[in-house]
Amino acid sequence: MTRTQLVMANWKQQGSEPALTQWLSEVSVPDLAELSRVLCVPLPYLAALRQQRAALQSAVLAGAQQVSAWTGGAYTGEVSAAMLREFGVAYTLVGHSERRQWLLETADSRRAQLAALWQQGITPVLCVGETAVQHQQGQTVDVLWQQLAEVLGPQPAPGPLVLAYEPVFAIGSGQPLSAPDAQQVHQKLRQLLQQWYSAADCQQIRILYGGSVNSNNAAEYLRYPDIDGVLVGSGSLQADSFNALCLTVQSAIRERQVAQI
Numbered sequence: 612m613t614r615t616q617l618v619m620a621n622w623k624q625q626g627s628e629p630a631l632t633q634w635l636s637e638v639s640v641p642d643l644a645e646l647s648r649v650l651c652v653p654l655p656y657l658a659a660l661r662q663q664r665a666a667l668q669s670a671v672l673a674g675a676q677q678v679s680a681w682t683g684g685a686y687t688g689e690v691s692a693a694m695l696r697e698f699g700v701a702y703t704l705v706g707h708s709e710r711r712q713w714l715l716e717t718a719d720s721r722r723a724q725l726a727a728l729w730q731q732g733i734t735p736v737l738c739v740g741e742t743a744v745q746h747q748q749g750q751t752v753d754v755l756w757q758q759l760a761e762v763l764g765p766q767p768a769p770g771p772l773v774l775a776y777e778p779v780f781a782i783g784s785g786q787p788l789s790a791p792d793a794q795q796v797h798q799k800l801r802q803l804l805q806q807w808y809s810a811a812d813c814q815q816i817r818i819l820y821g822g823s824v825n826s827n828n829a830a831e832y833l834r835y836p837d838i839d840g841v842l843v844g845s846g847s848l849q850a851d852s853f854n855a856l857c858l859t860v861q862s863a864i865r866e867r868q869v870a871q872i
């Protein structure tokens with residue numbers, strides 16, 4: 612297995628510049644070989660993130676939580692993919708359920724965001740997930756299929772992608788989906804992706820689990836072969852708990868590697 616595992620911190624609309632400086636200095640040590648770490652900050656903090664990453668020679672990568680569907684022009688308040696790239700952004704969330712719900716982002720907008728990010732060489736992290744009702748009614752796979760198809764379109768060969776499977780009812784609720792249940796969905800997602808990507812490419816696409824992950828439960832997810840990391844909201848805000856989470860994830864990855872030998 613060659614996929615580099617990924618732990619993404621999503622600060623949402625939280626934090627401050629001093630908090631970022633302190634977090635980054637505490638999280639940049641230790642340097643973890645087995646996994647990439649990404650911090651998705653609110654847009655105004657991208658400049659400080661770039662500066663601090665350079666000063667600390669931090670391995671933590673820069674992420675954004677949103678991008679404009681337009682590449683530039685008279686769109687007040689929007690921030691383009693080219694602007695994100697100027698600040699060293701490597702990954703950007705697209706279609707987080709909170710933006711679907713509160714910002715009413717449409718499938719057209721998500722599709723355009725993917726295109727804009729690909730144009731700038733930024734990897735989109737496409738968030739997909741069903742609601743509690745859809746889950747109870749056994750519609751999970753249909754919903755996920757729809758959420759992929761509406762943005763990846765009819766043609767094969769879209770650009771590089773990370774998927775984040777986030778059941779809506781698990782986000783911020785303290786009620787995570789169990790790791791075995793998440794593995795089943797991830798395996799299915801990898802199969803669904805074959806509509807757009809070659810079988811070999813599907814083996815390279817990272818699929819993260821998100822929804823109430825913390826340092827106590829994170830390692831459990833990494834024990835499963837189709838779970839390539841975690842997307843973490845509230846469990847990422849404090850540097851010490853984020854460090855604990857990353858260390859436990861790293862141990863789980865090592866155990867998984869040994870088991871595969």
Ligand code: PEP
Nearest residue numbers: 782783821822823844845
């Ligand atoms: C998220 O914001 O994507 C998320 C998973 O949040 P939390 O970890 O707080 O559930």
